[in-house]
Amino acid sequence: MKKQKPIKTISTATRIFTYICLAWALLVSLVPIVWLVMSSFKEDPLARPGFMLPESICLDGYISTFRDLHVMRYFGNSMWIAGVSVIVSMLMISMSAYVVARMEFKGKKIVSMMLYSTMFIPATALTYPVYNLVNRLNIYDTRAALIMIYACSGIAVSFIVIRNYYGNIPKELEEAARIDGCGYVQTWWRVIFPIARPGILTAAVLAFFNNWNEYYWASLVIIDRNKMTVPALLSTFTTAFRTNYNGLFSAMVVIILPPIILYCVFNKFFVEALSGGAVKG
């Protein structure tokens, strides 16, 4: 795979076509964000609409985002809710995926079918029963409600990723541990879990992004402003800012920044996770 000749074999037509695709990809992914950032520097976006460059760089919106909007509180909420739910679901799924990947038992097919099927159950169809359940458990309008929902949703993808990772661990390791006198739980916790950590981490990063960005349930089960997650906060913006467009744009930039920074940090890891074939058909 290292030094070969294929560079020469790319024909001009293919090359041009590829560049068109690349240009399109750049255009689509950059225009909205660049425009948003540019607009956030305009003192009055109404006076300089569209692609007009800002006259001078105005940072008032950013200052008020941190001072008046208490945006850090919402980051804290999101961090806590997404973090705890990911830990819970990873623990849960890495346990069951291990059993399904490595042991034979009655009903194994049903269990895996069940877990796979969650990928195709439309979450919005469950709106009312889940809302009702949250109310009956007396956790409506609490962070616990969202943690529960997030820990239970998205089972399928995590399950597939982690199960595939377990599948690549040689069986001899387990057998050796068993011969050394480890019980089942010990074998899993001491031997298998540490080896599978990269796979579990992959699933955790994917789940964390999903939960961080989730809007539907976040806007459904939490109404107290102080408990809101970042995406839910967005729906209050149109009324909160009214005609203060500079403030609106700045707040939006601040809100989309953390996932982008997180992505830049985890970028290599993330790309490998998805394109490394961790999730397959």
Next chain:
Amino acid sequence: MKTTNTADTGAKGRQAWRRRGFIFAFLAPTVIAFTVFYLYPIITVVLTSFCKWDYTNITSPEFLGFKDMFNNYKYIFSTYPYFWEALRNSSLWAFLGVFLQIPVATLIALAFSRKMRGVKLVRNIYIIPNMISSAAMGMIFLQLYSPLYGIVNPIIQVFEEGFTENILLLKGPAFWALTGAYIFFTGTTTLLILGNIMAVPQEVREAAMLDGASGLKQDWYIVLPMIKDTLRTVSILAATGSFLIYNEVYFLTKGAAGTYSISYIIRELAITSPRTQFGRANTVAVVQILAGLVIIVLVNLLYSISFRRKHGSGEGGRK
């Protein structure tokens, strides 16, 4: 002799019980989560879709009786004003998921698979919009479409002078504006496809090269058939996902100008509306679940038909 024998089987029995206990304990949390979050809600949805259950009897759903069992369905199909509009929109989005989103994602994945300068950088940038929540993306597009300071109206004005309307309020354009706000962000799908393209063995490519198939020709005849399973999976995910669209509708139009979606009317019926109708919301939910199954079957059919033909012409003869 005898004693050791029974002790042995006793140990084995204990061993088997231990094993069983372990399996049970390790599966239990996930199975409970599944039951609480998926199984129980689905059963409730199906059962209460045959019940009179609204703001007048919040705590006690009432079975409609065998004679009037389908009254909620009749109401949704023939009286509720937004159902057909929502079903049409959601189906169209599912269709566009398979026939627009996946082809775009695949073309870009193919472009990313070539060893050319700048590919890696563009690939990394292309994922960024997918890292931002669709709520935030909806909000960004709401600004882009603003007739006051957005960038879409100035572009339209190049072709149509004096255009000052908000395209999100125009029936027709609003649907496409909404579609444009999400459909081209295929980052994660593209990565999934790219991973499988890269897994095509070099020998296969070289063999194709000797047969004179390089570049786009090779992609079409060799690479695509080899990654058809992945394409089918991502197509199903794109279609079922697009069928569920809610956030874009909420942030951009709130259902105005003919842009209701199935998810949107479920939530409207069940939660948002002042006269909540849980039974009927769950009726729509049943339709949504069934539609999801139909979509899966259709996409599978589409793939088995279209790839069988290619298989017949002698290319990609695998499996």
